[in-house]
Amino acid sequence: MTTTTTDRILNFSAGPATLPEPVLRQAQSDLWNIANSGIGICEHSHRGPVFDNVLKEAVADCRAVGTIPDDFEILFLQGGATLQFAMLAMNFLGEGEVANYLNTGVWTTKSIKEAKKIGNVNIAFEGSACNFDHCPADDEIHLVDDASYLHYCTNNTIYGTRFVNVPSSNAPIICDMSSDIFSRAIDWSKFDMVYAGAQKNLGPSGTVLVIIRKSMLEKCPDTLPVTLNYSAIAAKGSRLNTPPTFGIYLMGQVFKWILEEGGLQEIEARNEHKADIIYHALDSNSDFYTTFARDCCRSRMNISFKTKAPEFDALFLEESATQGMSGLKGHRDLGGLRASVYNAFPVEGCERFAEFLKTFAAAH
Numbered sequence: 001m002t003t004t005t006t007d008r009i010l011n012f013s014a015g016p017a018t019l020p021e022p023v024l025r026q027a028q029s030d031l032w033n034i035a036n037s038g039i040g041i042c043e044h045s046h047r048g049p050v051f052d053n054v055l056k057e058a059v060a061d062c063r064a065v066g067t068i069p070d071d072f073e074i075l076f077l078q079g080g081a082t083l084q085f086a087m088l089a090m091n092f093l094g095e096g097e098v099a100n101y102l103n104t105g106v107w108t109t110k111s112i113k114e115a116k117k118i119g120n121v122n123i124a125f126e127g128s129a130c131n132f133d134h135c136p137a138d139d140e141i142h143l144v145d146d147a148s149y150l151h152y153c154t155n156n157t158i159y160g161t162r163f164v165n166v167p168s169s170n171a172p173i174i175c176d177m178s179s180d181i182f183s184r185a186i187d188w189s190k191f192d193m194v195y196a197g198a199q200k201n202l203g204p205s206g207t208v209l210v211i212i213r214k215s216m217l218e219k220c221p222d223t224l225p226v227t228l229n230y231s232a233i234a235a236k237g238s239r240l241n242t243p244p245t246f247g248i249y250l251m252g253q254v255f256k257w258i259l260e261e262g263g264l265q266e267i268e269a270r271n272e273h274k275a276d277i278i279y280h281a282l283d284s285n286s287d288f289y290t291t292f293a294r295d296c297c298r299s300r301m302n303i304s305f306k307t308k309a310p311e312f313d314a315l316f317l318e319e320s321a322t323q324g325m326s327g328l329k330g331h332r333d334l335g336g337l338r339a340s341v342y343n344a345f346p347v348e349g350c351e352r353f354a355e356f357l358k359t360f361a362a363a364h
């Protein structure tokens with residue numbers, strides 16, 4: 001399977017976002033009739049043998065893609081990454097305890113707001129003072145001792161910043177990887193729980209992937225409703241109630257695609273190359289374009305930038321649309337422009353976009 005573009009336009013949306021073309025073609029077929037069962041994937045019982053196999057393969061392929069050790073549980077949940085903001089605090093921020101949070105953008109601000117409804121939060125880094133233009137180095141982070149966990153977000157989708165390294169912490173690390181999961185290798189010795197809304201690098205919106213160290217599950221309070229309790233969900237292998245069967249199926253197909261493309265090593269190298277192509281076009285026209293993130297932590301997934309004047313931003317959107325490019329408007333909180341180039345976004349799309357950046361700057 002290779003990534004090709006056909007009659008589809010270049011979709012730079014931040015999420016839901018471009019999915020691998022071979023995956024979509026397989027899904028078209030499996031929606032009608034999966035595994036020669038005469039029934040489509042959305043019509044199969046979540047307890048029947050066809051879905052048993054879909055789930056088993058999705059877990060196994062996820063483990064293979066991420067090189068996830070056996071002492072981690074892989075869970076498929078619902079409610080988006082936003083439900084995780086509350087749920088992780090409900091499970092791991094007990095009464096009288098405190099958790100460290102790094103505030104690096106809009107999504108972490110929301111996660112902090114939710115956690116504060118459950119318990120005590122120490123904001124160990126507050127990025128709003130510098131307009132969220134970077135992710136902090138260890139010497140900018142002020143952790144409290146004996147915290148229940150440290151929560152942060154590896155890639156800030158709106159500002160286009162990312163952590164290059166995992167921050168130091170004595171407490172367990174819980175991480176929102178919604179916009180860069182499986183875009184690069186993950187050092188599992190450093191994380192205790194990772195979660196990601198599916199709609200950027202994994203599959204359809206609504207489904208969430210949670211990868212959690214088994215020892216963390218012992219801490220989940222029995223008093224929680226079962227649908228909010230990681231341990232209860234893990235005990236039922238993500239099938240405590242009817243799971244998002246299509247979302248799990250599609251994620252499973254994306255895992256297979258990553259493996260066929262050469263795994264995370266190849267995907268990471270490709271992502272570096274893709275982002276380089278675009279940053280190079282922006283940097284070599286720096287009298288016309290300004291990038292948002294500091295150089296130290298430029299995202300490989302979301303490239304936020306603006307032209308020299310807002311009227312050119314508007315014109316940029318208009319002219320790029322005529323070239324078959326969409327989804328380039330910046331987030332409403334930041335303005336400007338943003339190109340999201342997740343795993344499935346093709347290299348040739350980045351090349352075409354770089355050409356457009358150069359031509360647009362020269363013309364205006």
Ligand SMILES: Cc1ncc(COP(=O)(O)O)c(C=O)c1O
Pocket residue numbers: 015079080081082083107153155156157158176177178179197198206
């Ligand atoms: C980093 C990050 N975290 C959380 C979310 C929220 O995800 P959801 O809409 O699935 O709740 C997003 C959405 O774009 C995101 O980019």
